[in-house]
Amino acid sequence: MSDSLVVGLDVGGTSTRAAVFALTGERLGTGRAGGGNPTSHGAERAADELRSALRAALATVDPARVRAGTIGLAGAGRLLADPAGRAAFDTAWHDVGLRCPYQVYGDALVAYASGTAAPDGTVLIAGTGAIAAQVCGLDLGRTADGHGWLLGDTGSGFWLGREAVRRTLTELDLGRQVGTLATRVLTELLGSPDVADRPRQTAEAVVQTVTRRAPIELAGLAPLVVTAAREGEPTAVALITEAARELTASTARIRPPDATDPIVLGGGLLTGDTPLASAVRAELAVHWPGAPLHTAGDGAAAGAWLAARTLSELTDPVLLHRLLTAPAAG
Amino acid sequence: MSDSLVVGLDVGGTSTRAAVFALTGERLGTGRAGGGNPTSHGAERAADELRSALRAALATVDPARVRAGTIGLAGAGRLLADPAGRAAFDTAWHDVGLRCPYQVYGDALVAYASGTAAPDGTVLIAGTGAIAAQVCGLDLGRTADGHGWLLGDTGSGFWLGREAVRRTLTELDLGRQVGTLATRVLTELLGSPDVADRPRQTAEAVVQTVTRRAPIELAGLAPLVVTAAREGEPTAVALITEAARELTASTARIRPPDATDPIVLGGGLLTGDTPLASAVRAELAVHWPGAPLHTAGDGAAAGAWLAARTLSELTDPVLLHRLLTAPAAG
Secondary structure, eight states, X not given: OOSOEEEEEEEOSSEEEEEEEETTSOEEEXXXXXXXXXXXXXXXXXXXXXXXXXXXXTTTSOGGGEEXXXXXETTXXXXXXXXXXXXXXXXXXXXXXXXXXXXXXXXXXXXXHTTOOOSSEEEEEESSSEEEEEEETTXXXXXXXXXXXXXXXXXXXXXXXXXXXXXXXXXXXXXXOOOHHHHHHHHHHHSOOOOXXXXXHHHXXXXXXXXXXXXXXXXXXXXXXXXXXXXXXXXXXXXXXXXXXXXXXXHHHXXXXXXXXXXXXXXXXXXXXXXXXXXXXHHHHHHSTTOOEEEXXXXXXXXXXXXHTTXXXXXXXXXXXXXXXXXXXX | OOSOXXXXXXXXXXXXXXXXXXXXXXXXXXXXXXXOOHHHHOHHHHHHHHHHHHHHHTTTSOGGGEEEEXXXXXXXXHHHHOHHHHHHHHHHHHHTTXXXXXEEEEHHHHHHHTTOOOSSEEEEEESSSEEEEEEETTEEEEEEEOOOTTTOOTTSHHHHHHHHHHHHHHHHHHTSOOOXXXXXXHHHHHSOOOOTTOHHHHHHHHHHHHHHSOGGGGGGGHHHHHHHHHTTOHHHHHHHHHHHHHHHHHHHHHSOTTOOSOEEEESHHHHSSOHHHHHXXXXXXXXXXXXXXXXXXXXXXXXXXXXXXXXXXXXXHHHHHHHHHSGGGO
8 A cells, every 4th residue: 555645625715624545444533613614704814713623634644645635515616716715725735745636526515525435426414505416527516506595595404493483473373372382483583482462562572683684694593493303393393394305306406216326414504413413314315216315524644545546555435435434444 | 523534644665655535435635655564665765755655635625624543564562662763754744744643553453454344354465475464443453464475374375486486487398398388487587488408507597587586476477377378378277276275274263164254356367357366266265165355455554444434533434335335436
């Protein structure tokens, strides 16, 4: 086996993670820094986080041994189209002593590669937003949704939070006693579920509270829906069922009905043991019986694996994938 | 018949209209000024528009003869709760020589009163936003929706515009030739319907164009849906059908299933001869067979009528309503 190393970077909105591996699958270093998404944080600050995650990961190895690297981030296309952003990333890369080239991939492809080594398949992500994408030869193909909270992200955390508030307002309009989920939404938003004789004023207070904040903060209510659904609360269960159907419908827009290649589930709402993850798995199994369902794992390891695949000395990429994404390696 | 006059003011976001009537139903003056909604324009500017509409309406009569007046506006509750706004309106009222008191009503009640003299009934409004409200003894009762574009206004102009864009994005995700409504949406938003081989880039351009603007501007696409539905375009027809169902569902939240009192349709999408107005009328007739369906008319005349009702010398309010809301009087 060669002496070559590979590095993977997973750049997210809240953290940047780097990992260095030998082609044997041995993890030689790990680094973590703050949110580095150039779209939300600016390219210079993103490059700073990149640098610090890379420095930590490379602390005990000679950077000259690294032969390939990848950077995975949301909005990869925008970075590649922006010369200043690209230059800031180049500088960070070289500052830490790396001399090999690197590839930039979108977060959807990295999520896919973190769940399977199969070159063709589908990835479905539901976190704050939601997107489904086809993968062909480990390249991103057609996508469905991912259109943002105003026009899309159906079935996402934002969507669950907004629908929970909408159902609450409907119950207040009806002037009846509100249900358990609505009571929790009112407690979260207004500090008290006390609506007794004033449902109309309560509805107005809810609208004012939500519209004073950034719309995306509605995603913060998604955990209330998940928790209530676990307890069997009917409105929450109905919302989870609808979200699972919508996410499956998005998937069906891009995935052929007779496809049997793998589906990888990514994003905070689908990687954990949540009621939405279970409902989505059940829906997908009905639509695509026999298709393997995988869960997205370590994005930095997946990035390192994508980098290793470009090296001619890598003889068994499937074996390496198994080593890199094994729980013990994460 | 007495010598008394009444004045009505209809304060909207784009225009302020005033009308002065004798209790015989004779219209003695009309005034019009710019948008005067204190919520969107500030109380001082709203009061200026009020003043100028009133001055024009009172040009040929002695203001001292006016014995009662009403001001109808959206967010009436907020004005009443704001001492500075109330003071600005008081000053405008007195500046034009009016000495009588005035009442402030919400636009939903004024819309209702512009369609019928019946004290009890329901009003359903769909313009940029959407709301349904019960009216009991010419007082506003329970309401449904009216929760604004982020959380509600289902079936409104905003909703139609947003759904048209959502359907367009779905067709682009499918990677097929887009339909007629989608083509018009793309032409309106991007200046060209040319998507040929680049549906994903076109979808991204649509999202970017819409999110650069204020969300409420999506209501500006509603006329595309209305026009396409008139021509029988399937997506537009489906959206109109869904909007009519949603507006009827909002109405059903507040109106008893066995009610036979009148329903008044208001707002730009329901007062004109639009496919949505026809679809809503058909839905309402199924849910509440036998209930009279009226269309909202002149809000300033309705305000004057509401004012006249407070005068003891008015002997036949139903007759006066007929005179004030007759097409010739408008």
